[in-house]
Amino acid sequence: MAVAQSSAQIGASKGFTYTTFTAAEEDLKQEVREFLRTELPTGSYRPCLGMSADHHGEFTKKMAARGWVGMSVPTRYGGPARSAVDRFIVVEEMLKAGAPIGAHWVADRQSAPTIMRFGTDEQREKFLPAIARGEMWFSIGMSEPDAGSDLAAVRTTATRTDGGWLLNGTKIWTSNAMQNHWFIVLCRTSPNEGDRHEGLSQFLVELHGTPGLQINPIAFLDGTYHFNEVVMTDVFVPDEQVLGEIGRGWSQVNSELAYERAGPDRFLSVYATFEQLLREKLAEGELDVRSYDVFGRITARYWALRNLSFSISRTIDQGGAPAVEASIVKDLGTSFEQEMIELLHDLWDDEEPSQEAATLGNRLLAACILTGPSFTIRGGTNEILRTVANKGLAAWHGVSR
């Protein structure tokens, strides 16, 4: 029998503490909603599907003017120094609306905190103020053709040369590389022998105007273009663009990945579609029992998942490192996003989803059906995530291993 528990946990939720907004946080939420009412009134645009949002530099700069880009960046580097909860508020309101946040998404979520944490003062000075102004956009340079969920298998090499490093290899699934300015490249700096997590390093690399670097488009299955392959042939990277310590890339990249997992981006990809379908269903007349059941199920889960994700932001602000909790949110959230596409689809079984359909709801649903399979893949597959989370599970539950 499992009875070993610390007294603090008895009768309480493990790892997650319910929390509410402070008055200041409530004000921020209202400010974001007001901004959206002005900039993106409902019906004036086609909502994006969560974080794989349109790349819109002007929108990003408008957000930056409010202090909502590079939110974690400290004031001495030109940032607004906002808390994780503040960022949670801005992000959930933007994603809920399907706002075009694609330009700054990666820079705001992970590049800025990574540079702040591991970068030199010079790097911070160079990148962070520009990110916070909404002018410097980042892509991710982790995945390779033979290194997906298994990141330690990266083959891109960086070899020592005069005053810097020579990078050779191919990065793939590099979203928006054609529009973004920089990416952080994970490379092997010493051979893959013994502990394969050793000998990895990160480099800041400019995506345009760098000799030897070529960007090749990869068409996404729905015909859109945001994916790329980035081929590097003897790309020279000066020493001042090494991020963090040579050989410490694995732990740096894991810290970067942690920013990816628990946010509202893991459950709000389909929200705008859901809202639009509800709007159209109500306009048609009274809902039937099947619709009530589906809308009820989806709404309940949104509400509970959101509280889990919100709780993690609060924990991070209090100095916690909620690793198991973040995995839980990503697994539950992304699986739910996929399930709800099917549930909603079932309600429109008399109308084939089509990207050219007459109604916006149907067009959005078509896009969700096409892109939905990616939800449980991006950021590391849920299967691998569960395997990793399982290792910490006995300790998390306070039971013997």
Place this chain on the structure above:
Amino acid sequence: MSGQGNFEGADQYTVTVADPLLMETLHRLFTQTCSHQVIQVAETEGWAATIWEPLAGTGAPWVGVDEAVGGSGGGLVDAVGVLRLAGRYTVPLPVAETGLLGGWLAGAAGLALPEGPLTVVPQRPQDRLTLDGDTLSGVAHRVPWAAKATYILALVGDEIIAVEPGAQGVSIEAVRNLAGEPRETVRFERTALAHRATAPAGVDAAALRRRGALCRSAQIAGACERIAELTVEYAGQRSQFGQKINRFQAVAAHLVRLSSEATLIGMALDATTYALGQGDAAFEIASLKSIAGDSGSDVIARAHQVHGAIGMTREFVLHHLSRRVMAWREEFGSTSWWREELGRMVGGVGADALWPLISEGSASLQR
């Protein structure tokens, strides 16, 4: 007692935690009294005096009931904490019925709380209860521990009534839920009322159903948390093919997922408990009960799969928990009933108010 801190002040946020001393006391009491054997025997006998006596001694069943009517005081946060622990340890007794349900109705009716347990008529659609002068006639279904209660309380029309199960004209048919807990069919024939009073505002069939759903959800939350612990521990002990079964990725996926679903129920419960400090929490309770049902079903299915054949036996502890989740998810509104209820709320507010509903809950309905 502690409970809900809705702290005044601009830079405060709220946390919802039950009184740690009360939780610690009950945790110790339940681990000592709720043995596998005692729970097993209680199923045959419909009662467990070895648990009830010390439990009643702590006053825990009456936590959340006003001291003015003979309750133990304390807020809903503490009362929900008591039920969560009662669920965790599969306490085979009418804890919810005595406090948050029966104690609430008794208090609303001005009936002094007796020392013994109480129960309530959960108002099934098949029920037929009529008042004739100061007597009650008709039939009520699935009344928990009706025969053991000091009073059976019921809402009949806009009145709260109490009858003694031993009174003349009462006959009780032994029916049990899937967990073997008494859910009796009670027939009344011109049975004299022990008490009657007009129900005050806010005490009606819908409010009773919401309270019942809250109670069962709290019990399901506690049961699922323990199921998750038991299952993770078991998978770290059981070996097949020469290794611990938690080393298999397919099993690991079950372990992570059932822990996640159990956590989701717990968070829904915490959020609802907080909302109850602000209003009727109609949205939160509907969401909570449907999540407790959907996620609870997922938890028990995965837990049984990980346990294999041993989990299907009476000799192993899992069935005490899993059968209760199977039973409780049906009570005070089934999972699909609450999903539909919630869907009606969603349809009622419309698309533009959907996000405020999800992110602010019932509070968004009061504007």
